[in-house]
Amino acid sequence: MKPAIGALLVCAMLLAISQLSANSVSTRPGLNSMQFHLGGDTYAELRKAPDKAVNRPNPMENDAEAVAAGKLLFADHCSECHGDDAKGGRKGPSLRVSDVQNATPGTLFWLLTNGVVRKKMPAWSKLPEPQRWQLVRFLRSPEAVPNASRDGATKP
């Protein structure tokens, strides 16, 4: 019966960790409770990208399939936190805001590669570079963010 007891123990451990994690996420009063907020300037990390990264062009800019491929990658790896429509969810902020939409492709690529690991955004360097660029193409495309539905910039 030892394996069964072990399995029960691990389930209990995961439950406890998850509940502690749930309690640590704050919700700003007045916001939809589904909306993500960590306090401070949520998008500040974008401004930390080094110049060399900011100025990198997207090699997938003229790739005809990049947006469609990026859409699938977004569904697989990003939508869980940022929402199916990139409007944000409980675990990740909206990607429709001008902070993100006005960022250069190189900045978004840098953020995807490095993540914001202290704030639960994983580093996505395990995706090959072309796939990260495809994600960037999708994020900045009308398919991800129709012009009419772009959200305004967030204030710190």
Add this chain to the structure above:
Amino acid sequence: MIYVRLTLVLALVLPSLAFSGSVAAQENPYFVAYDHNLEEPGNLEVEYFSTFGTQRAGKDFHSYWTEFEYGVNAWWTTEFYLDAQTTFHDSTVYSGFKWENRFRVLKHEHWINPVLYAEYADSNGTDKTLKEVVGHDAELDYLTSNAEARREHKREMELKLILSSNSKGWNFSENIIAEKNLSNEPWEFGYALAASRPLALKGSATRCTFCRQNFIVGAEMYGGLGDRHSFGLRETSHYLAPVAGWNLPSGWTLRVSPGFGLNDNSHKFLLRWGLSREIKGLDQLLRRLFGAKS
């Protein structure tokens, strides 16, 4: 001993069925080496692995283990293992459990990315998973019958320094291992090296099962480096193993690896295979179970 197998299979299958949200994973194909890519926060990966091993002058064996890998944070992954094995013409036995934690040290991605690994293992002498090879581990150690080996009780601590790089689609990983039996035995050392790459780097514009980017191939090499009193390659065993992984759009990952012993102390042949599934949003599901407002 059928309940051991049954429990392991149920432990793999039930969570996968219970949680509907799965996600196409991008997992490396390694069995022994670790890279710096941690589990995404809130996701649970349930994994089943098998190792078939040949044994000269003894009975071949099939060992298997189930892993529950949970992303606590973007910089911390915790994992729980249950191990068992069948030695042919002998018996099936439960071997023990392990609890491991991996911590990402640096905030940003670098050319070499260090991850610290700490593990506690509570097992008997029947453990034949060969998940890590350390010290003077040799094929001869596995000749003992299960009945005799299970009388031994080991509590071990293992530390690893994982150094890993992602470059041009390749992953290169180097693991430096230090293991200590918490009884009065010396530190033992080992290593694991690995490299892998997807067959294609670009993502496909359509969902596909057999697209080249879903297949990752590579190789692992691992072995012992002696102990504190006799550090080095003398009387150690070493293995070289091609690895292949197939990430299915449904969230399942299949892995296979034939391994070959590189010297007389090693098992001549190891065949490993594994099946895993990543379940996204376990934290959200548990939150709802606990009655958190959505």
